[in-house]
Amino acid sequence: MKMSGAEILIESLKKEGVKHIFGYPGGVVLNIFDSLYDNKEVQLILTRHEQGAVHAADGYARASGKVGVALVTSGPGATNTITGIATASMDSIPLIVFSGQVPTMLIGNDAFQEADIVGISRPCTKYNYLIKDVKDLSRIVKEAFYLAREGRPGPVLIDLPKDVTVSKAEFTWPEIDIRSYKPTYEGNKWMITQAAHLIAKSKKAVIVAGGGVILSGGSKDLRELAEYAEVPVTMTLMGLGSFPGTHALSLGMLGMHGTYYANKAVQGADLLIAIGMRFDDRVTGKIDAFAPEAKIIHIDIDPTSIRKNVRVDVPIVGDVKRVLTVLNKVLKEEVKEQWGEVRKAWLRQINEWRQERPMTYTYRDEVIKPQFVVEKIYELTKGDAIISTEVGQNQMWTAQFYKFDKPRTLLTSGGLGTMGYGFPAAIGAQFAHPNKLVIDIAGDGSIQMNIQELATAVINNLPVKVAILNNHYLGMVRQWQELFFNERYSYSHLDVVPDFVKVAEAYGAVGFRATKPSEVEPVLKEAFKIKKTVFMDFIIDWKEKVYPMVPAGAAIDQMMFEEQKEKPEKKLKAVK
Amino acid sequence: MRHTISLLVENKFGVLSRIAGLFSGRGYNIESLSVGETIDPQISVMTIVTSGDDQIIEQITKQLNKLIDVIKVVDMTELDHVEREMVLIKVAPRQEDKAEVLRLTEIFRGRVVDSGQKTYTIEVTGDEKKIEAIVELLKPMGIKEFVRTGKIAIAREGIKK
Numbered sequence A: 001m002k003m004s005g006a007e008i009l010i011e012s013l014k015k016e017g018v019k020h021i022f023g024y025p026g027g028v029v030l031n032i033f034d035s036l037y038d039n040k041e042v043q044l045i046l047t048r049h050e051q052g053a054v055h056a057a058d059g060y061a062r063a064s065g066k067v068g069v070a071l072v073t074s075g076p077g078a079t080n081t082i083t084g085i086a087t088a089s090m091d092s093i094p095l096i097v098f099s100g101q102v103p104t105m106l107i108g109n110d111a112f113q114e115a116d117i118v119g120i121s122r123p124c125t126k127y128n129y130l131i132k133d134v135k136d137l138s139r140i141v142k143e144a145f146y147l148a149r150e151g152r153p154g155p156v157l158i159d160l161p162k163d164v165t166v167s168k169a170e171f172t173w174p175e176i177d178i179r180s181y182k183p184t185y186e187g188n189k190w191m192i193t194q195a196a197h198l199i200a201k202s203k204k205a206v207i208v209a210g211g212g213v214i215l216s217g218g219s220k221d222l223r224e225l226a227e228y229a230e231v232p233v234t235m236t237l238m239g240l241g242s243f244p245g246t247h248a249l250s251l252g253m254l255g256m257h258g259t260y261y262a263n264k265a266v267q268g269a270d271l272l273i274a275i276g277m278r279f280d281d282r283v284t285g286k287i288d289a290f291a292p293e294a295k296i297i298h299i300d301i302d303p304t305s306i307r308k309n310v311r312v313d314v315p316i317v318g319d320v321k322r323v324l325t326v327l328n329k330v331l332k333e334e335v336k337e338q339w340g341e342v343r344k345a346w347l348r349q350i351n352e353w354r355q356e357r358p359m360t361y362t363y364r365d366e367v368i369k370p371q372f373v374v375e376k377i378y379e380l381t382k383g384d385a386i387i388s389t390e391v392g393q394n395q396m397w398t399a400q401f402y403k404f405d406k407p408r409t410l411l412t413s414g415g416l417g418t419m420g421y422g423f424p425a426a427i428g429a430q431f432a433h434p435n436k437l438v439i440d441i442a443g444d445g446s447i448q449m450n451i452q453e454l455a456t457a458v459i460n461n462l463p464v465k466v467a468i469l470n471n472h473y474l475g476m477v478r479q480w481q482e483l484f485f486n487e488r489y490s491y492s493h494l495d496v497v498p499d500f501v502k503v504a505e506a507y508g509a510v511g512f513r514a515t516k517p518s519e520v521e522p523v524l525k526e527a528f529k530i531k532k533t534v535f536m537d538f539i540i541d542w543k544e545k546v547y548p549m550v551p552a553g554a555a556i557d558q559m560m561f562e563e564q565k566e567k568p569e570k571k572l573k574a575v576k
Numbered sequence B: 001m002r003h004t005i006s007l008l009v010e011n012k013f014g015v016l017s018r019i020a021g022l023f024s025g026r027g028y029n030i031e032s033l034s035v036g037e038t039i040d041p042q043i044s045v046m047t048i049v050t051s052g053d054d055q056i057i058e059q060i061t062k063q064l065n066k067l068i069d070v071i072k073v074v075d076m077t078e079l080d081h082v083e084r085e086m087v088l089i090k091v092a093p094r095q096e097d098k099a100e101v102l103r104l105t106e107i108f109r110g111r112v113v114d115s116g117q118k119t120y121t122i123e124v125t126g127d128e129k130k131i132e133a134i135v136e137l138l139k140p141m142g143i144k145e146f147v148r149t150g151k152i153a154i155a156r157e158g159i160k161k
């Protein structure tokens, strides 16, 4: 039986097991929307902005491990997705974005709502397609899911001209074989054996775990390696949750706002075991001064990540989980080295650093410290929640003070650093896990970038919580201006911040406010109890900064700490 | 150092811009690029001349390999290989230089493929050195137009360095 392109599309999505699509309609996708009208298996969630749709699909993907799907119209609908696609691309998140396109006949004519989205999205997608013939549609959808998910995951865009969605063809679900895309999953055994010997011989080893551990589902194997070889683990922002934050061997996050002891350990290490991470500049600081003593083992599925930024002694291209499985086996069965006391001395040294400068802040009775809010959220959820963040100080305080014990519990835009990501991502995550507590920890600047998604949350009865750390500033910008621009607060003061409680209420959500530390816990408790969308407006100490901090371009053990910087208060010179 | 990289790619719409985009997006330089179909019309071969230190060249080949439409990447510079380029040169010599132009063409095993009242168009094929040499020699005679194909390369059989 012949079906229309729109019907073929939906049939293909069903074959891929898609239950939720996040999207927004418009002229050229109306045939697809019409086919969705009485479809029971695939539900479209109408967001209030296409950027929100893509971030929601991304949050859905990160929280569930499945491929997220978004559907938008041509022209402005398509261009609105770019920030979302680039966000997913930088963090290797599997997504499919379907964009409508003007009819094939009109492509290139500057037709109404035409945009060359295949051209525009090329640098920020893993791959993209323009479908010209309805007969290719189902195969391309299948290929796209394969490409998005396999190897190093990433977003794939499919541009669908209107006539393709209308024309008819038989539905087929062919076998696919992409001869030019064959990722390497199994690590080279010889290299793995080399790595095992290096690990066995090292005296001061540190594991640096990144988002790749989470993407490959390798957390259990990572823990096995760390515990068996008695090697401490630090994580990149994207790696948080890949190893339990409460584990004795966890050093927390490293890098620009990492812990003192993680950075000290990396700088003093004789061996770094880098797993599913890519040596981003926020992690390495000054590259020439990074881990000067260490040999480096680098495990990653993407060969281009290896030796891109740092020299590597043992490169292992492969899927993190599979490589770790073999590595653990080789360590236990072939190398069988005894390390005993050597490891203990190193861990003792690290613990001294830990005691010297633990991750702390100064609690005050009269004003809410943002770290206190994050700590309370951790205490009350006991880590059993999905946390998303916006970007800025809120993101760093969350990374520092919430203990992520499980993978896929932190959703944050690490690579692109996209303000406005957290709230729609939390909405997506809530669809993936209807019964989980999902909380966006936000800044008052970032939350305004996709605040319209309140409507999406409310209409779908989503119990998503948003904890706004409200400092009336673009806080991270203000922090840099204070520290590096002589307190010239140029356009970082958000003079008019809306009353977030009223905004929430206006959308039909619930709003709470806390202005004193004593109100924090009651507000959180109440919010977590209510099965509704809740905005919590925490009026925090606007002067609070994220510490420790490595200034841009410095070695990562050149850290600034709170007490060093507290100068007598100058008069505010905010320019608005 | 200069490298000649040979690529087999899917002969699909948009492939060239993916490759060009990779170079421009990451700040690598393309000195020359040539594309053509292979025996299999679904596959094209591209020859790219680029330069950079070892680390950059390693990144370039890895990044090219990572592109979904790229089937195979060979850095010819690591192999014994043959390189060729073709140029078409339109010269407008003075009367007294005409014989010299024809003599040079012969020495370089070129051919005159067109001639007008005042011009000769000469075709020369060879490696880079040869092309540069004839261009140098013809310059004083008055080169009016000059086009080159960009380099193509193929590995020699059997003898690896």
Ligand SMILES: Cc1ncc(C[n+]2csc(CCOP(=O)(O)OP(=O)(O)O)c2C)c(N)n1
Binding pocket: A390, A391, A392, A393, A394, A395, A417, A418, A419, A420, A442, A443, A444, A445, A446, A447, A469, A471, A473, A474, A475, A476, A477
């Ligand atoms: C879309 C976007 N625009 C600009 C920036 C640059 N930026 C990084 S942090 C920041 C301030 C964020 O302010 P807010 O959301 O209030 O969070 P806070 O730092 O105060 O916690 C800005 C503007 C960005 N990351 N993303």
